[in-house]
Amino acid sequence: MSSGKFISGDFVYVTPLKADSDLSRNQASPGDIVFTQRGTLGQVALVPEVPFDRYVVSQSQMRLTVNPEFADTEFVYYACKSPEFLKQVNDNAISTGVPHINLGILGRLRIPLPPVSQQRAVAQVLGALDDKIAVNRKLSRKVDELSFSCYLAMVEDAMSIPLSSAAQFVNGKPFTKGASGTGRVVIRIAELNSGIGPSTVRSDIEVDDRYIAQPGDILFAWSGSLTLHRWFRGEAIVNQHIFKVIPHQEYPAWLVYQMIAHKMPYFKDIAADKATTMGHIQRKHLDEPVPVPSPEKIQEHDELMTALWGRALLAEQESEKLEALRDALLPHLMSGELRVRDAEGLVSESV
Missing domain, CATH: 1.10.287 (Helix Hairpins)
Structure with a gap:
């Protein structure tokens, strides 16, 4: 629900029999609106027309079907993304445990019509x-x-060379600690995956250029979801669990990016084997060979x-x-x- 207007991504599936029996009340159809119930409150997305004619909504989500006699579905979607609506969500959230809302709360929230x-x-x-x-x-x-x-x-x-010989991999630091709330964005994995949002941390701290991301820089999240990114937003500070990748002179940025992309399946396999800890790789894995033109x-x-x-x-x-x-x-x-x-x-x- 974090990649745009419509839900998308790597789905998991249940059988039609399971959907029709145990989950018959938890289904959403194209044109429905889905809300996050707990965790990242304020997320909202539309169910697309393709590729499926129905979806099962997880226990952390809620589904709304708009009555077309009174409202346009896309208008309601945008209304539920407005600052006024998001403030209502936050003001009415139940703070016990993980912040959350429920269908009763959702039904009481108001939008212009x-x-x-x-x-x-x-x-x-x-x-x-x-x-x-x-x-x-x-x-x-x-x-x-x-x-x-x-x-x-x-x-x-x-020929192949160690990936580490093509670039400098600078690990970010825990810059969120003591952040002022103003200044430059602190890039966490959340900002790489979902963009800048209400929970984004900002800091006025002065840091070495090695920890500053500029548009066009390569960022590699080596813990958790393990993802590779071309940073395109404004100047920002790189937090821990993210490498800022600085190509060596003889290797242009496009090449270093593709070399890392070539190794990503290998890195993800390593992370998947971390059964008792959050998936991650170690610096020694950057020494693995990768083909270079x-x-x-x-x-x-x-x-x-x-x-x-x-x-x-x-x-x-x-x-x-x-x-x-x-x-x-x-x-x-x-x-x-x-x-x-x-x-x-x-x-x-x-x-």
């Missing part, structure tokens, strides 16, 4: 931004897939691969700007302070 025609107009404006964001994310993903295929072609029959092939393909790297980064940065515009327009459209026509002009300039 203008005429359905106006709801649809608002949803179309905000949806145009989300559609462009989705296109950019797909573009970035496809560019990375193409780059990896090019890398594999370059390393056929190539010859200097001649690196030089031959550098212009193209650098261009692909830059295009993916640009798409990610544009999406961040569009998200900021969407989030800025949302409360003003919901409150009626901003006319849909004026918002359409702002959106058309951006997309």
